[in-house]
Amino acid sequence: MSEPTESPPAGRSGQPDRPMIALEGVSKTYPKQQRPAVATLDLEVPEGAIVMLIGPSGCGKTTTLKMMNRLIEPTTGRIVLDGEDVTAVNADQLRRRIGYVIQQVGLFPHLNVADNVAVVPKMLGWDRNRITARVEELLYLVGLEPKDFRDRYPRQLSGGQQQRVGVARGLAADPPVMLMDEPFGAIDPITRDRLQDEFLVLQQQIAKTICFVTHDLDEAVKLGDRIAVFGPGGQLRQYDTPDEVLTNPADDYVAEFVGSGAAVRRLSLLELSRLELDQVAVAGGGPGPANGHPVLVVDDSGRPTAWQHLPGLAEPPPLVTVPLSGTVYDAVDVMLDGRTPVVAVVDDDRQPRGLLRWDALVGDLRTKGRRTR
């Protein structure tokens, strides 16, 4: 996918509190059933945010998602889209204003890629030129070269490519809201990982309000601005940032759900740029072993090549580096990989910016200011 634009997505800076979708007292009880599939629920999805609905099978997360575009009609409550009560408007009209992407993709096999993407714009009566231009734009956006893919049929695409088309189709009429039901669930782990990364880059450009059903906690933590954890009986147990859900689970159920891996998962939420890193000096940059700071040997362009001196270690370990844009999780990864207790943090130009010690991980990580993610 292409480069992100400069403007930050609205949900992360602009007006984070304006709800794009609000479920007010919504519940769903299926006919002839005693217990509700979704218990009375209030949920606000802020504009421009990615909200992950997560929980075990049968917890009502998909039902909740489908009530947002009224594929399932709620038994009680109100659905408010962008300030407008849509509980009783024409459901087909409503769905054309909301992007919808599902796990099995569901591309129309008898239509080529361009026609698949064009389905909603055609229903909305766009003129031909506008549709053609939009299809090109979207295919490019999801990383499919239009001239190679436009005329292909779904069966000629891999699973990953099909889901890219699925996402493009969901975005076709530029809806402010996207509902995604485990879109990457049926894709192999490597491709899934790449699609997730691309999805985040894409979201930086398009800044949609996204509701995303998943049963994969790693996916929820990686993609979500907020996570809604559902429990049995269709009850919303906690609705908060990934950091909060992992650090302060609301109850025993959530604690058990986020499980023993929570501490490790949290590492991937912590960006190195937010840490107070230990200072490093550069060999030849000042007098002697710079006030007890570690010293790096650098090449002509200032890039570190080895440790010259590390206080507390007689024999300096081999140098490993991690980019400043990475997370603590990445830093741990390279330390384990390089079998070294210390890692140098470098910026985009590979200039040294500090270092992180293994000891600091199990001790207190000092962060500066609020989380900016």
Place this chain on the structure above:
Amino acid sequence: MQSLLEFLSNNWSEVQFAAQAHFLLVLYSVGIASVISIAAAMLLHTSQLTPRSWSRAVRANSRETLLLMSSAALTIPSLALFGLLQPLLGLGVVTSIVGLTIYGIYPVLRNTVAGLSAVEPAVLEAARGMGMGPLRRMVRVQFPLAWPVILSGVRVAVLIMISIAVVAAIVDGPGFGQFLLDGLVRLGGAGSLEQVLTGTFGCLVVAAAYEVIFVLVRRVTTPRGIRV
């Protein structure tokens, strides 16, 4: 062999006429049967086209009932059916077409129902999620995807009708049935074997013509994405 060729050249205009009549008789009956069955199957698959009170279960049951009735109709011996229709409708073309239409419904209905049901649920869910109403889903998605299956049902109907059309001769129906009936009634008489052979081969020629037509129609009407 010599005598068959002689018979053909002596009766060429009758043979030609019978071939055309046989072809058209099958065309009309299968055409009517297809319109009835495809329309019925589509109606019963589309929620907005049936009365509001008809739930999904009611529609599914009506489909099954129709299938059962039409398959029962197919088991009626053709001689008996035409015999029963004759007092009601008299002799001739109309009776033949009505009889054949009754036989033609089952294969087309069966395949239409199967084809419409075989469309992947994910495809229909995506269609619904994008805001396609029931009618649009049927016309733009379900029907085109079911078309190859429907078409093969029509083809089976045509093949069955070509042979049953022969029996229509007992109610004075048009086509090669006349040749066969005449020949069989006076078998052993002069030229009777030739008559029977002409009737038999005639049916084969009509069937071959239809096969060619089906190959072409299939090519032209199947969307490229689902051609096999």
